[in-house]
Amino acid sequence: MSDLLAARAQMAMSLAFHIVFAAIGIAMPAMMTLAEWRWLRTKDDQYLLLAKRWAKGTAILFAVGAVSGTVLSFELGLLWPGFMEWSGPLIGPLFALEGFAFFAEAIFLGMYLYGWSRMGPWAHLTAGFIVTMSGIASALFVVTANAWMNVPVGFELADGQPVRIDPLAALRSPHAWHESFHMILAALAATGFLVAGIHAFLLLRRPGDRLHRHALGIALWVGGMAALLQPVSGHLLTQSVAHDQPAKLAAIEALFQTQAGAPFHLGGIPDEETGTVPYSIEIPHGLSLLLHADPNATVPGLDRTPRRDWPPVAVVHLSFQVMVAAGFVLAGLSLWCGWRWMKRTPLHEDATLLRSLVVAAPLGFLAIEAGWTVTEVGRQPWVVYQLMRTSEAVTPMPSLWVPLATFTLVYGFLALTVVWTMWRHIAGTAEHRRMESHAGP
Amino acid sequence: MTMTDLELLLSGALLIALTLYVLTGGADFGAGVWSLFAAGPRATEQRRVIDRAIAPIWEANHVWLILVVTVLFTAFPAAFAVISTRLHIPLTLLLLGIVLRGSAFVFRTHDPDSDPYRAERHSAMRFWQWLFGLSSILSPIMLGIVIGAISSGRLDREAVGLTELFVRPWLAPWPLAVGGLSLALVTFLAAVYLTVEAADQDLKRVFRLKAAVSWGATILFGIITLALARREAPAIYQGLVHTGLGHVLIGFTALAAMASLVAVRTGRDRIARLAAAAVATGILWGWASVQYPYIVAPSLTLFDSAPPGTMGLLLASLFLGALLLFPSLYILYRLFKGSRVQDGPDT
Numbered sequence: 001m002s003d004l005l006a007a008r009a010q011m012a013m014s015l016a017f018h019i020v021f022a023a024i025g026i027a028m029p030a031m032m033t034l035a036e037w038r039w040l041r042t043k044d045d046q047y048l049l050l051a052k053r054w055a056k057g058t059a060i061l062f063a064v065g066a067v068s069g070t071v072l073s074f075e076l077g078l079l080w081p082g083f084m085e086w087s088g089p090l091i092g093p094l095f096a097l098e099g100f101a102f103f104a105e106a107i108f109l110g111m112y113l114y115g116w117s118r119m120g121p122w123a124h125l126t127a128g129f130i131v132t133m134s135g136i137a138s139a140l141f142v143v144t145a146n147a148w149m150n151v152p153v154g155f156e157l158a159d160g161q162p163v164r165i166d167p168l169a170a171l172r173s174p175h176a177w178h179e180s181f182h183m184i185l186a187a188l189a190a191t192g193f194l195v196a197g198i199h200a201f202l203l204l205r206r207p208g209d210r211l212h213r214h215a216l217g218i219a220l221w222v223g224g225m226a227a228l229l230q231p232v233s234g235h236l237l238t239q240s241v242a243h244d245q246p247a248k249l250a251a252i253e254a255l256f257q258t259q260a261g262a263p264f265h266l267g268g269i270p271d272e273e274t275g276t277v278p279y280s281i282e283i284p285h286g287l288s289l290l291l292h293a294d295p296n297a298t299v300p301g302l303d304r305t306p307r308r309d310w311p312p313v314a315v316v317h318l319s320f321q322v323m324v325a326a327g328f329v330l331a332g333l334s335l336w337c338g339w340r341w342m343k344r345t346p347l348h349e350d351a352t353l354l355r356s357l358v359v360a361a362p363l364g365f366l367a368i369e370a371g372w373t374v375t376e377v378g379r380q381p382w383v384v385y386q387l388m389r390t391s392e393a394v395t396p397m398p399s400l401w402v403p404l405a406t407f408t409l410v411y412g413f414l415a416l417t418v419v420w421t422m423w424r425h426i427a428g429t430a431e432h433r434r435m436e437s438h439a440g441p
Numbered sequence: 442m443t444m445t446d447l448e449l450l451l452s453g454a455l456l457i458a459l460t461l462y463v464l465t466g467g468a469d470f471g472a473g474v475w476s477l478f479a480a481g482p483r484a485t486e487q488r489r490v491i492d493r494a495i496a497p498i499w500e501a502n503h504v505w506l507i508l509v510v511t512v513l514f515t516a517f518p519a520a521f522a523v524i525s526t527r528l529h530i531p532l533t534l535l536l537l538g539i540v541l542r543g544s545a546f547v548f549r550t551h552d553p554d555s556d557p558y559r560a561e562r563h564s565a566m567r568f569w570q571w572l573f574g575l576s577s578i579l580s581p582i583m584l585g586i587v588i589g590a591i592s593s594g595r596l597d598r599e600a601v602g603l604t605e606l607f608v609r610p611w612l613a614p615w616p617l618a619v620g621g622l623s624l625a626l627v628t629f630l631a632a633v634y635l636t637v638e639a640a641d642q643d644l645k646r647v648f649r650l651k652a653a654v655s656w657g658a659t660i661l662f663g664i665i666t667l668a669l670a671r672r673e674a675p676a677i678y679q680g681l682v683h684t685g686l687g688h689v690l691i692g693f694t695a696l697a698a699m700a701s702l703v704a705v706r707t708g709r710d711r712i713a714r715l716a717a718a719a720v721a722t723g724i725l726w727g728w729a730s731v732q733y734p735y736i737v738a739p740s741l742t743l744f745d746s747a748p749p750g751t752m753g754l755l756l757a758s759l760f761l762g763a764l765l766l767f768p769s770l771y772i773l774y775r776l777f778k779g780s781r782v783q784d785g786p787d788t
Contacts (some may be wrong), residue, residue: 060547067543071536078532080504084514085522089747092515093754099508100762106500107769112453112778114497118776165750332443333696397529398603410537421548428553 006400007079008401010407012376014072016369017411021065023368026135027222028058029109033128040121046211050218052116053211054195057425059113063419065067066106071407079400083383083393086162090155090187091145091168093310098141105182106123135177139187140166140180146375152384167424175244178237179375185226185233186371188288189362192223193330197361198426200354213348216357220347223364224334230327235290242291245385247305247380251316253287254280255301262287262299270313277317311380317372326367445744447752449574451516452736452743454759455509456729459614459761463725464630464718467584469499469621470577471631473542474624483690486644492550494638497777499546501770503539515755519745520736524587527596531586532609538580545573578624585623589616592728593674594738615673618666626721633701633717636710638778645710652705652713659720660698662764680731682748687731693725 001009027085032054039047073095077084108130115124147170148154155171157164170176196219199212206212242249248255254265256275264287268280285295292299333356340347347353383390472491479487514521525532549569590611600606610616631660632652639645672676678701681687701716734742 056551060551063500063543066503067540069622070507070539073507074525074532074536077510077514077521078529081522081526084525085518087517088514088518088521089751092511092518092747093751093758095511096515096755096758097762099504099511100758102505102507103501103762103766104769106504107766107773110497110501110773115776163748166750167751167754223596255464278584356483391704395526395529397526397607403533406533406537410540414540417544417548421553425553 001401003398003400004394005395010404011079013408014075015372018068018072019368019372020365021061021068023187025062025065026139026187028054029086029110029128029131029135030056031222033125033132036125036128040125043431046214050215055113057422062109064172064414066114068186079395080393081395082392083388086388087384089165090162090167091148091170093330094141094145094170098138101134101137105138136184137182143180144176147173148386150379151175153388163210175240178240182233182237185230186368188226189223189230189330190368192219192226193364194361195225195232197220197358200357204354208409216348220337224337226386227334231331238429239291246300250300250302250310251313251378252309252320252374254313254317255299257303258301261296272313290323309381311378314377316374319370323367323370323374326363329360329363331344384416443751447749447756448743448746450756451752455512458505458508458727460722462509463721465502466505467517467581468626468630468634469495469502470581471627473573473577474632490635490639490644494635496550498773501773515742516747516752517736518747520741523593523597523737524760527607528590528612529585535583538576538583541572541576542580545569545576549573561711581624581627582620585620586611589619591737592677594676594734615669618662618669622662623665625655625662629655629659630717630721632754633713637714649705656702679733684728689725690723694720694727697723704772
């Protein structure tokens, strides 16, 4: 394995690991705060119990997210010192702002988790609200830095060096807003449906349980709203990519030839050698229509980009398809739930719906991983789009397979431990409640 | 504001953030070390005090390190590139320590199998306990080694080959001594803080003893570090031993050290806490002022910085961030450290 490949693998693995916890760190505080708010409004103790149960899980997941995020902030330099030396002055302030958002998140989460008996109920609720807001702000700043790597703005070049720097330009870039909004919605949808799936599973075992009914309600409101908005956000982001990164868009759609009335390829395995997409279903004029609302609009293909600057087409195309498919399943489930809700028939009595939610539980996170693959692999071979190649940014440090192997082992071990601990929390919840009900009068 | 002002203010901010990290996050690592070495009939109570002391605040304390890194790569990108390239190995070990410490702590304190203290005999609990302690030892040593390597003037030397480039700069007597000093210092800070946090007199006495022992280790490593500096880091030695400023700084640190020992021995725990923090601050600021104006000696100074637009914006964000941050931190610390609270973490 080349050192460049090892560095890319380590970065990809670290991001893939962290993003799960980061997404949960945005959505879980929102959900536990909502549960606590419902408790204050309805005085139904099951909501308080739910907020505390969710807070317990959040404590573990947030801590793993915090330490794996620290790893990433160092890895920017450990693996890509060339990139950081060049772009530190341009995107550094975003990371500093993110640092403060993270500070607020950690401070108020500490109060939320350990301050139940030391703060008034509304002060405690406010702490939860601040955690939620700073989680969203963190995501905004970090994703904006990534958007800058895709669409670098806010400077002029003189002899290859950035001059007349405006680090705030990144925050004003429309691409940054589309990308950030898409990520925040993804975090809410993925976490909402994961939690909904878990409580649906518990409801199937204990039909009618009030705690799980409340939990399902909140998780589906958060996840369902986000999943329904996500296709709109995705559409806007795709148009932004088409405008700013035509090569990435061509790879996403596996469009090898520039053409008017470009077709949409559903599925298929793009072949870079022959420029074809075997096994795909071709929808004539579909892509032109989707992007430009004009069936005969011209869409630039990969032929407009030199071969050495192509991203790996098959990976990008397939990841995009997986993301969209998973997203549509969640949007469909949201419509189903919404329909039942409007008919005022209780969701939790529909066993088919509950089983579907259990099956769909991991789909949001599958979509997040696939979506980040599209963003990151689709930007290759550039680390800063069309300005710096990933191979120019990598550290001269040799034997990079050693840290790659080490972090892979550590993260694999942590992932297993988190799943095992969470599983026992959930199983324990079921067990604990069974004992509670037996102990009743 | 001239460019020089910006550079001085931002390097000052960097030093303040690092100092606060050592005083707060460093002490959390020190507490982890004491958790590993908790022994005797009241070992479990010691661990309970330690867990209660750090649980609500360790994540917030940890963010100071992230702030140090972001300010470094935003304002001084060339220094950051050299440091993260040449010190790849100790920085990676530091990260492993950080990841394992944080994870082991939450797995241990949030285990669903009820009370982790009653379950202490369980092998899984013992494993997390052990991992929490060992990673709490690893991280401060590595942080010290990194600081030692940066200040020894070996980092930017021309070199070829894996060992010369990536191992020699930090695997040397002086950085190792600074690593030892760093570990001793954070265990000293932790022990002194814990004398205040412990509820009963018996436990207070235990932590006072630990404070005295780690005070001795800190002084020992301080002397070793200074003695080794003569050959290994001559610029630092020169600055500390042969300048007026150096004498003032050493004098201040020595006085604070004496005061902290007297306060620990006589049970004035809150004064001891203040004096111990002054010792750590004296060591860090002493190092920083003799290192001035270098960030990576001898080639990169704090004037090898980012363009003024970036520096101005960064300073403004630090200022605005601080306006939000310090009141929030104040509330957090007042809630959990304000008065001695007997009840446990009520999740």
